[in-house]
Amino acid sequence: MAPTTEHPVTMYYPHDLHRRHGDLCCEQVLVARIAKAVGTPVYIYSYKTLVEHVRRLRAAFGAHAPLICFSVKANGNLAILRLVVQQGAGLDIVSGGELYKAQQAGCPASRIVFASVGKRPDEIRHALTAGIFCFNVESAPELAAINDIARRMRTTARVALRINPDVDAHTHTYITTGVAETKFGIDRVTAITLLRRHADYPGIRFIGLHVHIGSQISDSAPFVKAIRRVAEVLEQGRAVGVPLEWLNLGGGLGIIYKDERPQTPQAFAAAVLPLIRQLQVRLILEPGRFIIGNAGLLVTELLYIKQARGKRFAVVDAGMNDLIRPALYGAYHEVMPVTAPVTGWHRAGVYDVVGPVCESADVLARRRSLGVMEPGVLLAILGAGAYGSTMTSNYNGRLRPAEVLVRGRRWAVIRQRETLKDLIRHDVIPRSLIR
Ligand SMILES: *Cc1c(COP(=O)(O)O)cnc(C)c1O
Numbered sequence: 001m002a003p004t005t006e007h008p009v010t011m012y013y014p015h016d017l018h019r020r021h022g023d024l025c026c027e028q029v030l031v032a033r034i035a036k037a038v039g040t041p042v043y044i045y046s047y048k049t050l051v052e053h054v055r056r057l058r059a060a061f062g063a064h065a066p067l068i069c070f071s072v073k074a075n076g077n078l079a080i081l082r083l084v085v086q087q088g089a090g091l092d093i094v095s096g097g098e099l100y101k102a103q104q105a106g107c108p109a110s111r112i113v114f115a116s117v118g119k120r121p122d123e124i125r126h127a128l129t130a131g132i133f134c135f136n137v138e139s140a141p142e143l144a145a146i147n148d149i150a151r152r153m154r155t156t157a158r159v160a161l162r163i164n165p166d167v168d169a170h171t172h173t174y175i176t177t178g179v180a181e182t183k184f185g186i187d188r189v190t191a192i193t194l195l196r197r198h199a200d201y202p203g204i205r206f207i208g209l210h211v212h213i214g215s216q217i218s219d220s221a222p223f224v225k226a227i228r229r230v231a232e233v234l235e236q237g238r239a240v241g242v243p244l245e246w247l248n249l250g251g252g253l254g255i256i257y258k259d260e261r262p263q264t265p266q267a268f269a270a271a272v273l274p275l276i277r278q279l280q281v282r283l284i285l286e287p288g289r290f291i292i293g294n295a296g297l298l299v300t301e302l303l304y305i306k307q308a309r310g311k312r313f314a315v316v317d318a319g320m321n322d323l324i325r326p327a328l329y330g331a332y333h334e335v336m337p338v339t340a341p342v343t344g345w346h347r348a349g350v351y352d353v354v355g356p357v358c359e360s361a362d363v364l365a366r367r368r369s370l371g372v373m374e375p376g377v378l379l380a381i382l383g384a385g386a387y388g389s390t391m392t393s394n395y396n397g398r399l400r401p402a403e404v405l406v407r408g409r410r411w412a413v414i415r416q417r418e419t420l421k422d423l424i425r426h427d428v429i430p431r432s433l434i435r
Pocket residue numbers: 071073074092094115212214215216250251252253286287288289290386
């Protein structure tokens with residue numbers, strides 16, 4: 001067998017993980033060194049991978065440079081948001097909380113877009129006060145609500161109607177958002193009706209259309225189909241005098257977790273650009289996973305090897321509260337020892353990697369060859385940058401993990417590990433009811 005230093009870490013292109021004498025490094029820093037200093041579980045992100053993904057996506061579009069609005073729900077760490085904004089990107093938010101974070105990260109309001117089927121009045125006011133670039137509106141009643149609030153505030157709200165194009169992106173049901181049965185977006189007939197009645201909404205400036213058909217999409221065909229479907233709405237809107245200038249294609253670009261072969265940014269651009277030119281629209285993209293997914297890993301420590309009924313469990317100190325994707329979506333994440341096992345990678349050791357949480361769903365990975373392992377070794381869970389830390393919880397009284405950013409030879413904590421006090425910070429024992 002080939003020397004152990006060539007473990008499939010190289011498969012996970014493109015990212016900035018490699019092995020130095022068998023030991024896993026993120027950029028120039030030993031992963032084990034960070035884990036030792038900060039403890040486990042810990043999320044580690046590569047600066048270079050993140051920046052490179054923004055650059056690659058932008059470069060693919062050349063002169064038709066889209067406004068890239070990073071999806072905050074994929075990773076909302078303030079340092080990550082700041083870094084993305086520094087690269088010239090804007091932010092895609094789905095709540096008033098994310099608006100606050102976007103502002104704290106220093107994102108210009110002119111680069112913020114706001115989607116969500118359930119925007120509350122206070123969130124709408126907050127966004128209007130901030131002067132965000134546009135609301136992606138998901139229903140007729142929401143449009144009416146934004147219109148009313150904008151009028152009362154004596155302003156106008158820029159709006160893109162989010163169209164539900166009824167296109168199946170062929171991804172996981174929980175991350176499919178563009179078929180008619182989901183709660184997202186407005187059907188085309190209703191959208192055309194709203195655009196015809198644009199004069200009834202003096203508080204609204206209709207600037208374009210929005211579609212977001214799902215996540216982890218590996219092929220450009222569904223995007224092309226979606227554009228074709230919204231083209232009709234665009235033309236009808238323009239025909240009744242609404243100057244629709246922007247098309248927001250949402251996020252959804254897939255990445256490699258295992259053996260996927262997602263479209264490259266170039267292939268994606270080549271597929272959509274002809275239509276964009278034809279429609280004479282300016283493009284907005286809302287990538288989340290594509291930017292940060294492969295830039296992050298979760299590092300955990302092996303606590304016990306447990307044998308049961310011919311099965312072998314690797315019990316680790318990270319659980320579904322730290323990374324819920326396997327439990328929620330049946331998602332696959334590559335798992336590998338941080339330090340090369342002396343016996344080689346594929347000998348004597350197939351494990352289910354499980355966390356400590358009291359749920360049968362708390363399985364991070366199934367049937368993985370991890371070699372002979374002793375408690376105390378560190379395991380890296382790859383592709384954990386997107387929908388990892390943002391979906392953490394305190395379930396089972398567990399503290400949310402620390403987060404670290406690596407840049408070249410340097411690294412820094414970008415989120416402190418929670419403390420026990422954090423667990424009870426917001427709880428109240430009311431003296432009036434309980435003595
Ligand atoms: C979640 C979401 C995104 C980001 O999706 P990715 O698959 O992470 O690129 C973009 N736009 C909207 C409206 C979303 O809800």
